Amino acid sequence: MARRLQPVTLDFTASAPLRLVFTREMAAAPEAVYRALAEETTGWPRWFTAVASCRPAGDGRGREVRLRGGTRFRETVLAAEAPHRYAYRVDETNAPGPRALLEEWRLSPAGTGTRVRWTVAADGPVPFRLLLRVGRAGVGRAFRDAVTRLDRRLTAVERDPG
Numbered sequence: 001m002a003r004r005l006q007p008v009t010l011d012f013t014a015s016a017p018l019r020l021v022f023t024r025e026m027a028a029a030p031e032a033v034y035r036a037l038a039e040e041t042t043g044w045p046r047w048f049t050a051v052a053s054c055r056p057a058g059d060g061r062g063r064e065v066r067l068r069g070g071t072r073f074r075e076t077v078l079a080a081e082a083p084h085r086y087a088y089r090v091d092e093t094n095a096p097g098p099r100a101l102l103e104e105w106r107l108s109p110a111g112t113g114t115r116v117r118w119t120v121a122a123d124g125p126v127p128f129r130l131l132l133r134v135g136r137a138g139v140g141r142a143f144r145d146a147v148t149r150l151d152r153r154l155t156a157v158e159r160d161p162g
Contacts, residue, residue, distance in 0.1 A: 002074070002092040006100040006123070010078050010087060013104050016121035018129045020136055022143040027113045028154035034083035036150055037105050047153055048146040063088060071095045083107055097128030118143055 013019065026033060036043060041063055044054040053066045057074070065073040072094050079087040087104035100123040108115045120139070122132060132139075 002072070002094055004092055005090050005098060007076075007091065008089055008100045008102050008121075008123075010102075010104070012089070012100065012102045013087070013119050013121045016100070016102070016123055018122045018124075018132055020120040020122075020132065020139055021117065022140050023115065023117045024144055024147045025110045025113055025115050026147060026151040026154070028151050029112070030083040030107045030109055030114045032154045032157075033107055033114045033116065033150070034086065036154060037107075038077075038080050038082065038086040047150040048142075049149075050142050050146075062091075078102070079104070097131070098122055098124045100124075116147055 008016075036047070041054045041056055044051045044065075050067050051065060052068045053064075055064050056062070057064045058076075061077055063073075063075045063077065065075065067073075072092075073090045074092040075088040075090050077086075077088045079085045084107055085104065086107075087102065089103075090098065090101040093101070100121075102121045104119045104121070106117040106119070108117075120132075122129070
């Protein structure tokens with residue numbers, strides 16, 4: 001059964017009781033990375049293996065995401081600022097624990113490539129926050145692997161656009 005979460009705003013990335021921040025550099029250009037994140041949402045399962053499906057909802061102002069294992073999210077896009085920032089908050093989920101959840105992807109030029117910073121801002125009861133802290137390494141590994149796969153896909157397209 002879906003549970004409604006608190007409707008936090010973008011400033012939650014700075015004020016959340018728990019913040020996980022991960023950074024990685026990619027060879028692909030910021031415009032290509034942004035397009036994959038914000039405009040080609042149905043492609044997320046091809047590079048982020050934890051994601052089983054991702055599709056736009058609400059005339060593009062939202063997303064519906066299903067993770068492998070059955071967790072579902074209904075999200076609202078809070079920032080779609082090409083090619084620098086993409087952020088969304090979770091409005092409903094079937095996952096136990098979170099009271100509020102927001103994710104922000106920040107992209108900045110890094111030489112000819114992109115520096116990607118992913119922030120997961122969360123609130124929930126102490127056991128939920130503890131679980132996220134303990135799971136930080138696994139979340140970081142999933143981020144690193146996803147960004148590496150995305151970079152391979154995007155740089156392959158850049159080398160062979162046809």
